[in-house]
Every structure is written in C-alpha cells, then in structure tokens.
Amino acid sequence: MIYSLYILNKAGTLIYQNDYGPTEKLSHNSYIRLGSTFHSLHAIASNLSPVSGSSSGIELIETDTFKLQCFQTHTGIKFYIIADPNHPGLEEILHGIYELYTDYVLKNPFYEIEMQIRCDLFDYKLSRLLKLTTD
C-alpha cells in the first residue's frame, strides 16, 4: 500500500502532496515542513558521501513501519513516495509518476513552472496509476 506522494521543486518547496492510505491528515504547514526537511536531508546526505561528487543523495529509506523511495530528475525535481515496508516496484511507480508529470503538468499551458501543481488531469491519471499498481 502506498501512503503518500510528495513532489518538491528544485528549491525544495513542496509543489504537490497527496495521501492515499488511511494516514492521519496533517496540517498544510506540516506537509510543507516535511517536504523541506526531506530536501535538506537529501542535500546533506549527498555531501556526506565519502566519495566526493558521486552521490545523488537519498534514494531509499527503509524502516520497520514504512519505506521511502525517492527519485530525482535531471532538473532537480524530487518525487518521493512513502509506502508500507514490503511494497514492490516503487522505482517503477516513481518513473510512471514522472512520465505523468511531464505529460499532464509540463504540457499544460496553464501551469507555471516551479509552482503548485493544480491540474485535474494529472490528479486523475495519478489516481488511476496508483490504483492500478496497488491492486
């Protein structure tokens, strides 16, 4: 089961967030804070790497209660999903989400780049993708 999805722009601002599982709803500000915190951790992690300049930051965090998989695009946008610990194929799902983002967000003339994503078609395709993959 997938719990939630976050999309951060290259400055670390949360531009999209949605919960899918029976997770507890947080306040809007908490989501933004969680997003920024992850962005910072990601940046620190890539600097902490013993081999300089070769780390791309956090890709996967595994815990007893959840799993977090992150995918960063070449333009610095980060997609990460939080799922239950034994959910398979998270990487493929993230690629699928990236594809939907390039189609239904970037090709939408009314979307301003780096800003909040509010696109009905994106929401719809996303819910279809996630339903398809969690079944």
Next chain:
Amino acid sequence: MNRPQTNIVDRPVSKGKAEVNISSFAFLFSEMIQYCQDRIKAGHELEKKLSDMGYSIGPRLLELLCVREKNSKRETKLLGILSFIHTTVWKSLFGKTADSLEKSTEAEDEYMISDNNMVVNKFISLPKHLGSLNCAAFVAGIIEGILCSAEFPARVTAHNVTVEGKKFPKTVILIKFNPEVIERNI
C-alpha cells in the same frame, strides 16, 4: 547519368506526411496559448485570440484538401461541406473522424460537431477561473476559416459539454450559419 525530367505538374499530387509527434504539438500549442495569454486583458479574449490564429489556417487547409482529396472540386451544398469537415478535415487534422455531426434541435441555422477526446486538449487542465474556456477555440477558428472561404459564412465556437458518467467534458464545435446561407439552402 541523366534521370528523365518530369514536370512537377505531371507528377501525382503528394499525399503529404500525415503525422506529427503529439508531444511536439502539445508543447507548441501550449506556447501558443501562453503567447496569447500574455497579450490579452480579460479571460474571454483568449478564445478570440486562439480562434483568430486558427482562422488563417482555414483557407489554406481548404485549398489543400480540395486538391488532395476532392479532385479540385469544392463542396457547394451545406450538408456536403459539413460532412467534408466532419470526415476529411478531421482526418487530416487529427487522424480520425469527429464523433458526431448533429443539427441543433433549437435553431435552424446551428450545427454541432462533437469530439470526446479532442487532441488539442489532451494535456490541458483548465484552472478554476477559466472553467468555461475550451482551447479547441483554435480548431473552431480553423473551421470558421474553412467555411468562410468556402462561401458559407458562419460563426464557429467551441464549448465544453459534460457527459453523464464521464469525468471530463467533451468538446462541441457549434456552427451558426449566417442567414443568407440558410435561405440559399432552402
């Protein structure tokens, strides 16, 4: 080696390469809309701007399709030109025919062409404050250009129509002919 020279007018008319990458088109169309948006004062002007852009394509498309598909003959009957738009024009623009062509039940001079999945709207989600806008206004402009240059002057507009059981509305192109066209047709 000399290849025999054939005169260009003796060669068969080229069928034309019909397909364009959907992404390239989507990006170009998206830029067109943003270009228009930067040059308008109020929301409703956007439709007019898009329609104007389409309008100039109409006469060229009519000319081209008449030569390629119709043996250089142009439709002179009202129903003829409408079905020409519904099938030939739609096929050359979008690779399929439109979903339906209907006559309005309310007005004598109105016809509707509807399409459930308009190619131009494939990637477009409208923001809340522009809910009634349909970017197929561009296509409506093309149709208006075709009709006007074929001597069937009309007003053509694009509308969103919600369909029961579907999440996203379909596009209806409304064609309202000028009175003289209807008179002539009776």
